[in-house]
Amino acid sequence: MTVVRDGPIxxxxxxxxxxxxxxxxxxxxxxxxxxxxxxxxxxxxxxxSHRRRTKPSGAGRREDCDQPSGSDPKGSHDGAPH
Known part of the structure; x- marks a missing residue:
């Protein structure tokens, strides 16, 4: 058995x-x-199907981290629950 990261077994x-x-x-x-x-x-x-879902560009970053001015850390969210 082989477990594929972010994929199938x-x-x-x-x-x-x-x-x-x-x-x-x-x-x-x-x-x-x-x-x-x-x-x-x-x-x-x-x-x-796991290939069709992409993570937001800021995945893994805390929302209170410094962001470039005018950027919205929630703007790239794909709407899927985590």
Whole structure:
């Protein structure tokens, strides 16, 4: 198993995953990408939806840090909850 930073978990297949509701998702591929962000339309399998979300340019910076005059640290927020 390989954990990809900000991405899926790659597991050597075949794989069976028991989901919260008890259903089983199965794949016979030789490597399976399992979604960790829950944005995939093919959940529990990764469909690369995690790539479509970008972090604001000031990610990780405190809001009370010195900002260039006229800039709004909240102006680049993508509206998604963190």
């Amino acid at each position: 790659l597991i050597d297949g075949p794989v069976e995953i028991v989901q919260e509701d008890g259903t089983i998702a199965a794949s016979d591929r030789f490597v399976v990408a399992v979604c960790t962000c829950r944005r995939s339309r093919a959940y529990p399998w990764c469909d690369t």
